[in-house]
Amino acid sequence: FRIHAEFQLNEPPNFPFWFSPGQFTGYIVLSKDSSHVRDFRLLVPNNSLDLYPVLEPRRGLGAGPRQPVPLQMELESTGPSVPSVIHDEDGKVLDSRDPSGEPIHFVFEEITWQQQIPWQEAAHRLEVAMYPFKKVSYLPFTEAFERAQAEKKLVHSILLWAKPPVPLPVPGSGRTLRETVLESSPILALLNESFISSWSLVKELEELQSNRENELHSKLAKLHLEKYNFPVEMIICLPNGTVIHHINANYFLDITSMKPEDVESSIFSFSTNFEDPSTATYLQFLKEGLHRAKPYLQP
Template identity: 60%
Template sequence: MSWRSRMAADVDKKPTEDGSRITPQSEHRSPGSGSWISKALWTLLVVGAVPLLAFGIKYYQDAQLLKRHEESIRTLGAEGLFLFSSLDTDHDLYLSPEEFKPIAEKLTGITPPVDFEEEVTHDPNGETLILEAKMQPLLLDSMTKSKDGFLGVSHSSLNGLRSWKSPAVPSSSFSTSQFRAFLPPKNKIDVGDTWWVIPSELNIFTGYLPNNRYHPPSPKGNKEVLIHSLLNMFHPRPFIKSRFAPQGTVACIRASNDFYYDIVFRIHAEFQLNDVPDFPFWFTPGQFTGNIILSKDASHVRHFQLYVPSDRSLNVDMEWLYGASESSNMEVDIGYLPQLELQSTGPSTPSVIMDEEGNIIDSRDTSREPIQFVFEDIHWTSELSRQEATRRLDVTFYPFKRVSYLPFSEAFERAEAENKLVHSILLWGALDDQSC
């Protein structure tokens, strides 16, 4: 080796501060070249482990639930498990104190006080919403008893029905703060979430509410007051809790953005059409449904509609007594109601506003020129179809609707495709409302 080459080699192998030597190849190698590979491997390992862990947890939970179900069958038997399941609303095969409450009330005869509701303060200068009621009375010839001229039906029994031809209150003004009752609870703020606005109080142990009543109980809390006030526009004696299941009011968030909700709802309530001295006559629409578009602080309502669906040939159940006692004979019938509807005349508007010069203007002053309000368009950032939101309401009321109920022809096509048997049900009316 020449002197120049030895010198170059010595220079290439220059010592470091700690005495080690660095070759040219090691000078150009990235100092973290080994660590990033190990980090990548760990990342892949973690990413792969997460779904496996989730699957394992789900498998364990399902196995435990199946084990508890088998133990319940052995302990209670099929009928006992059916009774237990009627109370086990979350289907976890455990009874929480809330789920056990109906049994406690039945055994002790003591009903605990209703849950506290936040007091709604009505701003006298807040916005107001005007609702109009529309009605087309029940078609008497749609009732089955009309086929024989109501033979055997006393004329007085139908007094309330025959005389109810228009809404009790054609138009009414509401404070927008009252519609806070439709806002979701804090744990139900995602599109598709459902919740009970007015929970059902009926189960297999409580039975049903009495028939021999004329006047509804006073509503309790802001939510009951609002629903009662809305239905009161149709008839002066609304019962916001129907005698039989389904009972109550359920809502679902159909769409949402930063400022607004579109909430669909379903109500099961009924009216008492007769008053003393006539015997009770119960008028039970299949359901009330509708939607409300309101701001998330309930200061503004863009749209409101509530109505009885009229897309079926029968949509009202009717029952009337032939005596004043609970054991009196009862007649039943079904019929068709073309229209029963509440509709907002427009968005809610402020009662008091200020002009550009700071002067207060009362928009309710009829002596002035009417004020024209301009509202921005609402664009949803997340939404469901109305059909899907309605399905979720249905399932909340009727858990059996988790299984698809299909028209006759479609059922056989599905059965053939999935190689399953067909269970056929013949109904007089509809399975998922009161008109059956």
């Protein structure tokens, strides 16, 4: 099912503070005959929630600053629902709710689960099914470099100005990337084979850069921020943080919307092997990064 919800978190005389969740999550357990609900839980994930307060427009005020706010918004059943009508295997009515509203005296069988998976794994499977780009693991910034060092791979990093409303690597102009190149089979295959991927926020890297307790992490963040241009920058770098290739999302979308004969740069020329110019160009971007890194990754 699909839900669109909006919550008013303030009351007069305070300014309006509207909250529109970008995601609900939870689960529902139905009986085999779908006659009743055994268990139900619906919630707004509260990990790293960022809210934009929308201030009073009649007073000339616009959107307020982004604010991280801890929320607990959850609905959970306290027990199984009771069916209003009970049918037998042939569909005949065995019992029904009393006209006075008294529920049917119903005995629920105990559920014995024969197999189960952890909640995190279930959520990951659902994410991959809904968002194919999640077939590539996007690691935290510093963890990505540690993994790249251990596996002798390049880091494919996406640096964003702001966090998207759902767990995606790119918002805004990058949404086109997520829905095209980052979920295309050739890109997924190459990223999984030759790169360690990560996505980060500018604010996070600025904090990491200013933290002098870990000079290595500070240096990695500094090298990234030096190449960043608003709103999204795709970066390829060595395990030591050296940037060997990068491209801005807006520029990428601009050149892939042009006719092939109008593209001057040989670095981002089109290939005839793919119908989608975005996929072809991003694939060439990744391959160019691998080519430039060869002298540094030789055993």
